[in-house]
Amino acid sequence: MFSQISQADPEFEMGWFAIPSPDGKTRLVGGGGVGGLAISAEAAKDPDKKAAAEEFIRFFFQPENYKIYCETLSAIPSTVETPDLDVMDVFQEVIDANAAADDLAPMWNGRVGANELPPDFRNFTYKTLIEVLQGTRDIDSTCDELNKTWQVSMQSFNPITGVGIE
Incomplete structure (x- = not known):
């Protein structure tokens, strides 16, 4: 930047x-x-693709x-x-x-594993904060709605097993 x-x-x-x-x-x-850079599971199945990817990563760094x-x-x-x-x-x-x-x-939305945010909560939060900044939603109702959305999101999301990730 x-x-x-x-x-x-x-x-x-x-x-x-x-x-x-x-x-x-x-x-x-x-x-x-x-x-970061990684080798996909699909590319890793092909020895030539895997070797090329490894060579590029070594070159890049x-x-x-x-x-x-x-x-x-x-x-x-x-x-x-x-x-x-x-x-x-x-x-x-x-x-x-x-x-x-x-x-x-990392930022609140950049954590992974057990600390990962449910995607639907993250997306809802962004949308809701935009509404607050635009003046179309008040803080009190926003807090209530965020708490409800968090509770629902946590019931359907497990960052370790991937349940709830689409």
Whole structure:
């Protein structure tokens, strides 16, 4: 994001700060998530496809290639060996803050496994929050409706077994 903003307006002044936590700790949203490169189960059945996929993944994560990806997309490296990035100071501050954070966790809707949100609750929440922001729904009825939807969603969704995922 930083590189795209800079390309659009090189004179634009950017800054960054962590929102203070009441307990004084640095709690940031980020870290590893469910995104990334993987080999599909279907491709893994074919030795040639599997070998090609593995070769691409190794190529992609070579420091000289991964560096270009991270710099272009303002992506925080997730590899053990971090490439030497040539990035704007503000982005380096974000990278350093992520490395030093007391707590680094994915967004509320980016968790997986036992902490995954039921898809219907996530989708309902987005729709409902848009209605609140547009002024077509009030906060009290929204809270009641979100609680009801959560209860129903949790009865029909098991993130471990996949029950409720369509």
